Amino acid sequence: xxxxxxxxxxxxxxxxxxxxxxxxxxxxxxxxxxxxxxxxxxxxxxxxxxxxxxxxxxxxxxxxxxxxxxxxxxxxxxxxxxxxxxxxxxxxxxxxxxxxxxxxxxxxxxxxxxxxxxxxxxxxxxxxxxxxxxxxxxxxxxxxxxxxxxxxxxxxxxxxxxxxxxxxxxxxxxxxxxxxxxxxxxxxxxxxxxxxxxxxxxxxxxxxxxxxxxxxxxxxxxxxxxxxxxxxxxxxxxxxxxxxxxxxxxxxxxxxxxxxxxxxxxxxxxxxxxxxxxxxxxxxxxxxxxxxxxxxxxxxxxxxxxxxxxxxxxxxxxxxxxxxxxxxxxxxxxxxxxxxxxxxxxxxxxxxxxxxxxxxxxxxxxxxxxxxxxxxxxxxxxxxxx
Ligand code: SF4
Numbered sequence: 606x607x608x609x610x611x612x613x614x615x616x617x618x619x620x621x622x623x624x625x626x627x628x629x630x631x632x633x634x635x636x637x638x639x640x641x642x643x644x645x646x647x648x649x650x651x652x653x654x655x656x657x658x659x660x661x662x663x664x665x666x667x668x669x670x671x672x673x674x675x676x677x678x679x680x681x682x683x684x685x686x687x688x689x690x691x692x693x694x695x696x697x698x699x700x701x702x703x704x705x706x707x708x709x710x711x712x713x714x715x716x717x718x719x720x721x722x723x724x725x726x727x728x729x730x731x732x733x734x735x736x737x738x739x740x741x742x743x744x745x746x747x748x749x750x751x752x753x754x755x756x757x758x759x760x761x762x763x764x765x766x767x768x769x770x771x772x773x774x775x776x777x778x779x780x781x782x783x784x785x786x787x788x789x790x791x792x793x794x795x796x797x798x799x800x801x802x803x804x805x806x807x808x809x810x811x812x813x814x815x816x817x818x819x820x821x822x823x824x825x826x827x828x829x830x831x832x833x834x835x836x837x838x839x840x841x842x843x844x845x846x847x848x849x850x851x852x853x854x855x856x857x858x859x860x861x862x863x864x865x866x867x868x869x870x871x872x873x874x875x876x877x878x879x880x881x882x883x884x885x886x887x888x889x890x891x892x893x894x895x896x897x898x899x900x901x902x903x904x905x906x907x908x909x910x911x912x913x914x915x916x917x918x919x920x921x922x923x924x925x926x927x928x929x930x931x932x933x934x935x936x937x938x939x940x941x942x943x944x945x946x947x948x949x950x951x952x953x954x955x956x957x958x959x960x961x962x963x964x965x966x967x968x969x970x971x972x973x974x975x976x977x978x979x980x981x982x983x984x985x986x987x988x989x990x991x
């Protein structure tokens with residue numbers, strides 16, 4: 606069996622009661638695996654009774670019955686886990702043992718990473734100055750031998766994935782340039798795969814970074830289109846405005862929408878929008894945008910292998926996560942003439958991830974809305990990345 610692990614997968618440590626946005630209080634359905642459920646039902650005494658009274662069946666799944674304010678009933682007032690305290694770490698259910706780690710299988714490779722919806726992970730991604738490492742490992746367990754897998758396409762797609770990561774980590778380019786190249790490359794790669802053509806030449810073209818100076822001017826990204834960006838943000842956040850859980854999940858955006866609407870700052874002068882975007886051009890901001898872009902490529906590109914929809918998967922991650930974070934920070938700048946401090950930024954990243962990466966129905970709604978407006982079209986995206 607082969608594994609790819611995105612940095613911090615093995616080193617991650619939960620900070621428990623120190624966590625500013627614990628995963629046990631976000632209103633998430635915590636599904637209990639059948640082995641843990643059987644064990645919980647066998648526990649005797651007062652804690653056994655508490656378990657029996659606080660585990661329920663919802664939509665066919667066994668899960669903890671959340672309190673009215675969306676907390677796990679075993680999360681105590683000190684934000685510590687009573688289940689951990691009473692039964693030990695080994696008896697946490699699989700969901701609690703696993704989060705924020707995630708994994709998915711593509712071909713014969715298991716991709717493993719940590720979700721940026723955990724503030725501790727977001728903190729790591731934003732503060733990590735070096736390029737993120739992706740480690741390769743192999744175990745003695747026998748590999749996947751699925752006759753339905755098209756190994757030729759798989760090998761091309763792994764090479765395309767590593768090419769996209771290399772472009773995203775090329776610090777001789779600006780983030781706008783990297784976003785543009787990664788998008789253009791994955792769009793063209795998708796066209797080759799759809800047309801059942803050999804993409805080797807295309808991959809080689811995008812592995813040769815010296816050729817980027819000829820490709821980039823043709824995309825139009827050097828004419829920064831502030832009007833297009835501002836219009837996109839206004840429309841983007843209009844989809845979040847009426848979300849009932851916006852305050853609970855992304856309070857920063859909730860507050861900003863209310864303040865800016867009152868002050869009519871959403872129609873602020875283009876000069877103010879321009880200043881806000883310029884703050885993303887400084888080196889420090891370029892680095893954390895790189896880490897989020899690599900996170901998106903790692904998490905989504907190869908998930909497209911099963912249905913051969915690489916481009917859609919990756920663009921969806923970029924629009925939903927990357928653009929939501931940037932939009933919230935731009936609005937923050939419009940309101941306060943500065944970006945939030947590092948800790949607040951990390952929390953905005955974690956909050957944004959929870960709202961779009963852990964709620965497929967909402968994420969689908971946003972994507973469907975924009976699809977009709979041509980947002981999946983690279984030309985539109987280049988204007989957004991300009
Ligand atoms: S969100 Fe992360 S750091 Fe916070 S309690 Fe959950 S796993 Fe721990």
